Amino acid sequence: MENILIKNATIVDSGQTIQADVFIKDGIIEKIDSSISLYPNTKLIMADNQYILPGVIDTHVHFREPGMTNKGTFASESAAAVAGGVTTVVDMPNTIPSATTPELIENKYAIAEKSSLVNYSFMIGATDKNIDDILRLDPRRIAAVKVFLGSSTGNLCIKEPSAIEKVFVSSPILIAAHCEDDAIIKENLARIKAEYGDNIPSYMHSEIRNEEACYKSSQYAVELAKKTGARLHLLHISTKKELSLLQNIAYNSTKKITGEACIHHLFFNQTDYSSKDNLIKVNPSIKTKEDQEALWEALLSGCLDTIATD
Numbered sequence: 001m002e003n004i005l006i007k008n009a010t011i012v013d014s015g016q017t018i019q020a021d022v023f024i025k026d027g028i029i030e031k032i033d034s035s036i037s038l039y040p041n042t043k044l045i046m047a048d049n050q051y052i053l054p055g056v057i058d059t060h061v062h063f064r065e066p067g068m069t070n071k072g073t074f075a076s077e078s079a080a081a082v083a084g085g086v087t088t089v090v091d092m093p094n095t096i097p098s099a100t101t102p103e104l105i106e107n108k109y110a111i112a113e114k115s116s117l118v119n120y121s122f123m124i125g126a127t128d129k130n131i132d133d134i135l136r137l138d139p140r141r142i143a144a145v146k147v148f149l150g151s152s153t154g155n156l157c158i159k160e161p162s163a164i165e166k167v168f169v170s171s172p173i174l175i176a177a178h179c180e181d182d183a184i185i186k187e188n189l190a191r192i193k194a195e196y197g198d199n200i201p202s203y204m205h206s207e208i209r210n211e212e213a214c215y216k217s218s219q220y221a222v223e224l225a226k227k228t229g230a231r232l233h234l235l236h237i238s239t240k241k242e243l244s245l246l247q248n249i250a251y252n253s254t255k256k257i258t259g260e261a262c263i264h265h266l267f268f269n270q271t272d273y274s275s276k277d278n279l280i281k282v283n284p285s286i287k288t289k290e291d292q293e294a295l296w297e298a299l300l301s302g303c304l305d306t307i308a309t310d
Contacts, residue, residue: 003042005023007047091123131170143174146178177232189208215239225256243304266307
C-alpha cells in the first residue's frame with residue numbers, strides 16, 4: 001500500500017482544528033506533527049486550505065439488500081457512502097425478508113462481507129412476536145433494536161402496547177424508534193383524500209404526517225423509556241415540538257435518551273415542495289421552515305446527538 005504525506009492540512013478532531021502534516025504508512029496514520037519531512041517512495045498531497053476529518057459514521061441507512069436490489073445493493077450504496085466520506089454505516093431491518101432474527105442479521109453480514117466498501121453493522125427489527133429473538137441476540141453484532149411505532153416502508157410496525165413495553169423492558173441494547181402515530185396519520189389521510197381524491201399534491205404529505213403525529217408518538221416513546229429505564233434513540237426528529245422532549249436532558253456519559261437529525265430535514269422545508277415535489281417526500285415528512293431552523297439550533301447546541309442520511 002502506498003505511503004502518503006499530507007502537508008499543511010486543517011485537521012478536525014473532537015470539535016477542535018489544528019494545522020498539521022499527516023503521514024500515512026500502509027493505510028494507517030503513523031504520525032501527525034506540525035512539520036513532517038517527505039519520506040522516500042511517498043506520495044505527497046498538498047492540502048492547503050483543505051480539511052481532514054474522521055470518517056463519517058452514518059447510523060441510519062437503507063441499503064435495500066436483500067430483497068430490494070432494484071433500489072440498491074451493498075455494493076452500490078457503500079460506493080456512494082465512500083464518495084461522501086462515510087466509512088461506517090448502520091443498516092435498517094426493513095428489507096425482504098425483514099431482519100427480525102439473529103440468523104437473518106447474519107445473512108445480511110454475509111452479503112455485506114462480499115461487497116461492502118465500508119464498515120457496517122445492522123439493526124434488528126422489533127415485531128409484536130419476536131421478543132425471544134431479541135433476547136438471544138449478540139449485543140456485539142447488532143447496533144440497536146429498531147422499533148417502528150408508526151408504519152413506513154415495509155411491514156415492521158409494532159402495534160401491541162404490551163409487545164412495545166416488553167421490548168423497552170427487556171432489550172439488552174439500544175432501542176431506535178421511528179415515531180409517528182398511525183391513528184392520526186390515517187385520520188389526516190382520510191380528510192385530505194376526501195378533498196383531493198387520488199391526486200393528492202406532494203406538499204400535502206406534511207399535513208398527512210404532521211407535527212401532531214410525530215410528537216404524540218415521540219412523547220409516548222420517551223415516557224416509556226423513562227418508565228422502564230431503556231436506552232432510547234429518537235430517529236429522524238422533524239419538528240420543533242419534539243425537541244422539547246430532549247432539551248432538559250443534559251449531555252453526559254449516562255445519557256439514556258438521544259436524538260437524531262436527518263440531512264433532508266435540515267436542508268429542506270415545506271416551501272421546497274414547489275421545486276422538489278416528490279423528491280422530498282419522506283417519512284417523517286419535511287415540515288415548516290420554523291421546524292427546520294429549530295433542528296439546526298438543536299444540532300449546534302448539542303441537544304441533538306447524531307446526523308444521519310436515512
